[in-house]
Amino acid sequence: MKTPLIGICRHRLDTDGQGVTTLVAFHGCPLRCQYCLNAQCLRKDGVWRQMTVQEILDEVMVDDLYFKATNGGITFGGGEPLLRSDEIVDFCKQRPMEWRIYVETSLNVELRAVEAVAPYIDHYYIDVKDMNPDIYRRYTSLDNNRVQENLQWLADHIDLDKVTIRLPHIPGYNTADDISQSQQQLEAMGFKDFDSFEYIIPNEAR
Numbered sequence: 001m002k003t004p005l006i007g008i009c010r011h012r013l014d015t016d017g018q019g020v021t022t023l024v025a026f027h028g029c030p031l032r033c034q035y036c037l038n039a040q041c042l043r044k045d046g047v048w049r050q051m052t053v054q055e056i057l058d059e060v061m062v063d064d065l066y067f068k069a070t071n072g073g074i075t076f077g078g079g080e081p082l083l084r085s086d087e088i089v090d091f092c093k094q095r096p097m098e099w100r101i102y103v104e105t106s107l108n109v110e111l112r113a114v115e116a117v118a119p120y121i122d123h124y125y126i127d128v129k130d131m132n133p134d135i136y137r138r139y140t141s142l143d144n145n146r147v148q149e150n151l152q153w154l155a156d157h158i159d160l161d162k163v164t165i166r167l168p169h170i171p172g173y174n175t176a177d178d179i180s181q182s183q184q185q186l187e188a189m190g191f192k193d194f195d196s197f198e199y200i201i202p203n204e205a206r
């Protein structure tokens, strides 16, 4: 079965993962963030290529030596990569075991997708956006019930040293106080590593 991608980006150094990584970016996302910088993944005509898992493996294999020499590997992003959890599991079973696997996700997916990939993920970068359900809904057009459920599942089942939580300042949607409240809520669940930064507003959203 072919999976739609928006791109494969090679030779990233210490970006969302250790060592040299290749980003495999999937098309499609359940959210509609107001300042989405990856709108290509939402548009029907935004598909770069349709590839099988074997074709993705063949394509990224060219950097096998870099991955092994630097403790690097593959970062799955998008779009929302966990919409493609079956393909990620398939990929991880076949890749050289030395490759590390990273995922950038909003976690707004079914729990079964999180459970399926968990045995293979070395580090998660979770774009929580904001824990406040009203802010989240206003910004993304969806509620964050599944995000909260999936965060709790991770807190109960994995080593939280493997998680970086992204808590952006989203101009016009949340404040420094909101970010601080989100962080406190997440710390109470056991999360320890936070990345706070300012969202860049695309020109068309200004």
Ligand code: SF4
Residues within 6 Å of the ligand: 029, 030, 031, 032, 033, 035, 036, 037, 038, 039, 041, 078, 079, 080, 106
């Ligand atoms: S989660 Fe990311 S890709 Fe999806 S709509 Fe939001 S910014 Fe865009």
